[in-house]
Amino acid sequence: MLNEVKSAQAEQVRARHALGSYQHARRMVLAALVVVLFAALLFGQSSFPPDSVPHETIEMVGVLLIFLGIVGRLWSTLYIGGRKSSEVVTGGPYSITRNPLYVFSSMAAAGVGAQIGSITTMIGFAVLCAAAFHVVILREEKFLKEALGAPYQTYLTKVPRFFPRLSLYQEGDTGSFKPRLLRTTLLDGLVFLIALPAFELIDGAQESGILPVLFRFP
Secondary structure, eight states: OHHHHHHHHHHHHHHHHHHHHHHHHHHHHHHHHHHHHHHHGGGEEESSOTTSHHHHHHHHHHHHHHHHHHHHHHHHHHHHTTOTTTSOOOSGGGGTOSOHHHHHHHHHHHHHHGGGSOHHHHHHHHHHHHHHHHHHHHHHHHHHHHHHOHHHHHHHHHSOSSSOOGGGOOOOOOOSOOHHHHHHHHHHHHHHHTHHHHHHHHHHHHHTTSSOOOEEEO
């Protein structure tokens, strides 16, 4: 009996470490995408004039998307709270999509792309972010099928992988609150907020001729 308990505890530790590696990969993917795309836009500019209504509107929509993305990631963390490798979480955002953290991250990425006033970069950032996360999602699903068994298999058949189905929403239970995880999620989200002052600096540098504009986005 004692050996079985020790074996179960060891398996839980292994599961936490394995899932931790996937979550680390998620953060690295997110940071790398933001840095690479940000660097590419150093020499790009919207085809809409800086002070035009379309340009300003797209930027404002982008700011809204960034804040919604950050709040959504915090909301998701309140529910998952370190329980991902030990039980199937089906409440809150996890009742409408299996990967709300990735959904809200892609939303925030769209907001980052919108900061140059371009619809193309807004959509492009979201698509590239979602595509990169898709690889991580598949790895996580394979692990969770083994770790959680039949309850997770049932969850897979009911809730969509990515695009939310709002009609499925259920409040559910947030479980035990872990401030450390919420703090980590908030710090991760600050990567998106950096885009706001950064693109203002880029706009100024382009207007003054310090940075050349090599291409324009509609």
